[in-house]
Amino acid sequence: MQGYDKHAFEPFAVTVDLAVLTIRAGALHALLVERGQEPYAGRWALPGGFVRPDESAEDAARRELAEETGLADVSGLHLEQLGTYSDPDRDPRMRVVSVAFAALLPDPPEPHGGGDAAQARWLPYAGAGPLAFDHDRILADAHERVGAKLEYTCLATAFCPPEFTLGELQQVYETVWGTALDRPNFRRKVLATPGFVEQVPGAARLTGGRGKPAALYRAGGATTLHPPLLRPTTEGLSS
């Protein structure tokens, strides 16, 4: 640990990769870009890019998120660091260390390739692979992380528009977890957690064309969920 010398070490490129998730038509979708050149030409990949000299990885991720989605304001979107992928061989061209992020957004606006990348598209999570580089693993890690955080945080509202019904909120859980939930119990659980959601007074909306109009809710101030909303026995043990 003698004095730093900018050339005492092999230079690393530092990038960000984004696992941008949303729920469309009852299925989990991810935002992907098609690679035009080698390596992995023609394969789908997570959007991402270099971290610039004057920004943090978080800054870079939000910048890329805005560029790739084409959204004017991404400041309210949930963006969370997933982890860093640093295998020496993950990019055959050179040493690239990538900080991966998961981003969650509500109703999916069709993206336009406003940024430097090729056209980005929403593809169903199931059957999206195989992706370029180690992006299959990053995307799977993002799914796993989000699924786990639904249990003990109020994250689910990040998938919903500003005003949503409890049925839509439940669909978030069911889609990410891939399981069905009991509606009455889900409803009670959510409403019993102070600050998870708050009702929009007097508002209601029809959902499936038919049926009773559903009351509308907004995300509340709470971030954690005590007690947690556990997904039905992932593994075959107790309870």
Added chain:
Amino acid sequence: MQGYDKHAFEPFAVTVDLAVLTIRAGALHALLVERGQEPYAGRWALPGGFVRPDESAEDAARRELAEETGLADVSGLHLEQLGTYSDPDRDPRMRVVSVAFAALLPDPPEPHGGGDAAQARWLPYAGAGPLAFDHDRILADAHERVGAKLEYTCLATAFCPPEFTLGELQQVYETVWGTALDRPNFRRKVLATPGFVEQVPGAARLTGGRGKPAALYRAGGATTLHPPLLRPTTEGLSS
């Protein structure tokens, strides 16, 4: 995203920082090194170092862990990526992106500075700060992460020697969480989780000099804890 050019971007240094935690004398301790030079000369810092060209961040972290603790075999220790800290100003000398790891180990052997760094020492977690760079935040994030993972994983055994008593396991929880737990209930909870611990047949050990000898247990094969062992109401809400 034209072809990569090794000089098209500002070079980044990539390092690892380690939050090495243990429990000594009923208190959480962290392994720290004293800085000899500016910046932050004389301050304590987390051990760490550069990621080498041919290794991943995980490789580098385990290598540093061996060097700093002086342990011959660190392959069994719990080592987990915490996150990446990439604020452009976090190191005044140059752009350093650091991948932080949390490591957990049982009974603390006094480290010798076998590596390149100055003597590393175990300091109590409480009152360790202020540390150099953003290491206060990294260390706090490690504590928070470990505390949270105790709830829903079998991580606590990583703080224990190969054979331990349930009382010692309970001390891990109480020390990390800073709360007292009911012994009978803790015991039942742990034993009711298949694969959390398995009893060493016939073995027993005196703990406090007095009292009934405690049965010894080994870590089991399970990694997750269903249902979770929640810490007593962190925040003042439901239940």
Added chain:
DNA sequence: TCAAAAGTGTTCGTCCTACACCCATGA
């Protein structure tokens, strides 16, 4: 015989689960 620590039993309340049932709306 006392203190200390391990280990067992029991009670009581709360939460979760599972259903059955009613309400409002469009076709």
Added chain:
DNA sequence: TCATGGGTGTAGGACGAACACTTTTGA
């Protein structure tokens, strides 16, 4: 009037919190 989805009620069981109690050791 029927299908569809929102919303309420309720009985039973599992689980956790609290605490009394027994057991085994060293002093």
